[in-house]
Amino acid sequence: MYIQQVVEMFYLTLVAIYIVFIISFIYVTSRGKPSKMATDGGEEEHRGMDKAEKTWFAILITIAIIGNALLLSPLIPSANMALWTKAEPMQTYTITIEDYQFHLPEKPMRVAAGVPVEFVVLSNDVTYGFGVFREDGSLVFQMQVVPGYENKIVWIFDEPGVYTIRSTEYSGPEHSSMVVYDAIVVEEGG
Ligand SMILES: [Cu+2]
The missing domain is CATH 2.60.40.420 (Cupredoxins -  blue copper proteins)
Incomplete structure (x- = not known):
């Protein structure tokens, strides 16, 4: 096993965990929940994310974008070799x-x-x-x-x-x- 494969496996594992996390977040927040403004009947449901959830969702997406940009960064040796520079022959x-x-x-x-x-x-x-x-x-x-x-x-x-x-x-x-x-x-x- 070479270092590049280890780094790539680590990266793909992180991405997989993150995707599961985002899907769970969407699933949980999109389920119907009782409205806080429920009137005497109390049967009203409101669907979708409320304001705080939308903020958290935006933070999650931002982390995904920044994390991805960092992990594919030329600062990381395997990304450098795979994506950014021509390999210098030894x-x-x-x-x-x-x-x-x-x-x-x-x-x-x-x-x-x-x-x-x-x-x-x-x-x-x-x-x-x-x-x-x-x-x-x-x-x-x-x-x-x-x-x-x-x-x-x-x-x-x-x-x-x-x-x-x-x-x-x-x-x-x-x-x-x-x-x-x-x-x-x-x-x-x-
Ligand atoms: Cu020939």
Whole structure:
């Protein structure tokens, strides 16, 4: 479990509790209650919030807005990382593709979970795809690799494991052979 997930879970729990609280407040205050001005019959009910309840309701909504603004604030590290700033890569790997072959700087490329890593992928001939897959074959991410450009992606792996690289764009007759098993090893990290 990484710190960002802990902070997010804490935030979502707070939001859930608050929503339940506001719904209860609305429910309780909207039930009919005997009017204070009830005349001799005493059967008159008045529905909805009275003035003090409306004030409390406005305070609740204000707290929700301010609390939300604070929790998504860039002052909080996880919000900062998730919403406000680009992750600064701690590591960069430059991969070249030529003649339907991936040329990795080292095999496997070792990265730590939870740490931003940058992949720069260059093509010396045609357009390829750079796709990273989990052991079960599901896709983590992919990008197009266009010749003449520095194709870059910054990724934070959240699960340790061994990952496979495949070309995800049809590039020619040898496209289907473009696979590197065990290309990336993600280790338990901070
Ligand atoms: Cu291909």
